[in-house]
Amino acid sequence: xxxxxxxxxxxxxxxxxxxxxxxxxxxxxxxxxxxxxxxxxxxxxxxxxxxxxxxxxxxxxxxxxxxxxxxxxxxxxxxxxxxxxxxxxxxxxxxxxxxxxxxxxxxxxxxxxxxxxxxxxxxxxxxxxxxxxxxxxxxxxxxxxxxxxxxxxxxxxxxxxxxxxxxxxxxxxxxxxxxxxxxxxxxxxxxxxxxxxxxxxxxxxxxxxxxxxxxxxxxxxx
Numbered sequence: 557x558x559x560x561x562x563x564x565x566x567x568x569x570x571x572x573x574x575x576x577x578x579x580x581x582x583x584x585x586x587x588x589x590x591x592x593x594x595x596x597x598x599x600x601x602x603x604x605x606x607x608x609x610x611x612x613x614x615x616x617x618x619x620x621x622x623x624x625x626x627x628x629x630x631x632x633x634x635x636x637x638x639x640x641x642x643x644x645x646x647x648x649x650x651x652x653x654x655x656x657x658x659x660x661x662x663x664x665x666x667x668x669x670x671x672x673x674x675x676x677x678x679x680x681x682x683x684x685x686x687x688x689x690x691x692x693x694x695x696x697x698x699x700x701x702x703x704x705x706x707x708x709x710x711x712x713x714x715x716x717x718x719x720x721x722x723x724x725x726x727x728x729x730x731x732x733x734x735x736x737x738x739x740x741x742x743x744x745x746x747x748x749x750x751x752x753x754x755x756x757x758x759x760x761x762x763x764x765x766x767x768x769x770x771x772x773x774x775x776x777x778x
Contacts, residue, residue, distance in 0.1 A: 604638060604749040605657040606756050608670060614761055616768040618775040619676035623689040624669050629661030630695050638745050640712075643702035654745040660697040664718075664756060668692065671760035675768065676775060686725060688773060690763070693719040699740065699748030712740040714751030716759055722770060732766050734759070 632639060636659055637650035656663060669678045672690070682689055696717035704711045720732040736759050740751040767773055 599653075601651075601653050601655040602745075603657050604654055604745065606663050606667060606749065606753040608667070614765060616675050616764060619672075619767060619773045620775050621677040621679060621687055622672070622767075622773065623680070623682045623687050624665065624672060624678050624692070625680055625689070627661040627665040627668070627692040627694050629659065629664075629693075629697075633660045633694060633697050635659060638749070639698040640745075640748065641698060641700055643700050648698065651745045654749075661694050664694050664697070664759075665692065667756050668760045668763060671764055672767070675764065688722060688724040688729070690767070691721040691723065692763075693721075695719060696735070697752060699745070699751070701743065710743055712743045712748060712751075714738045714740055714748055714753075714755045716752065716755040718759055718763075720763055720766070722767070724772065729772060730766075730770060732763065734762060 632648055636655045636657075638654045638656060639648050639650055641648045668690075672678050679687070694717075696715055698715055699712050700715050701710055701712045703709065714737070716736040718732075718734060718736075722729045722731070736755040738751040738755045738758070740747040
């Protein structure tokens, strides 16, 4: 009887060991399956740009050389995130799978220099200290979603807000402040980017026309 009891006890122990081993194997398999996704790398964000406009611009008279340095952007616009928000919301969002080629302030500055160079030289620094300077502040550059005309419909716009200050010899000559709102053809990041591109076209042209009205900047060639 004692021997039978010992055999029964040993069999019971081995059954427990086998069950424990199977449980550990299943647990390990589960861990490995869970870890298999850890090595997956998400695709890089798609890069959006406002590029150079190919549209014809308003013909303006020649202008004296001026300085257009960096554009000062609002804190939200100092990275390369593509910002969107719902109309009236104070909580901005950024698209997870899209980014700008450069921060919006840099993109806007380059487009502005390209546009203003059609009327006269544009430089980055005021080496002589006597050239007129154009200081630009980009306060808004985002896609805004709002209710459409029909119930349940959504539409979006590209929104830009800019402040411009013209100075010379440390004195403020004039200031300009305006906002642009351009409807987007599609309610996604590329649609918003294209609307913002059109807004930049209009904004840079508005700055060029404003500068053309400044008597101090008229070029009197001889």
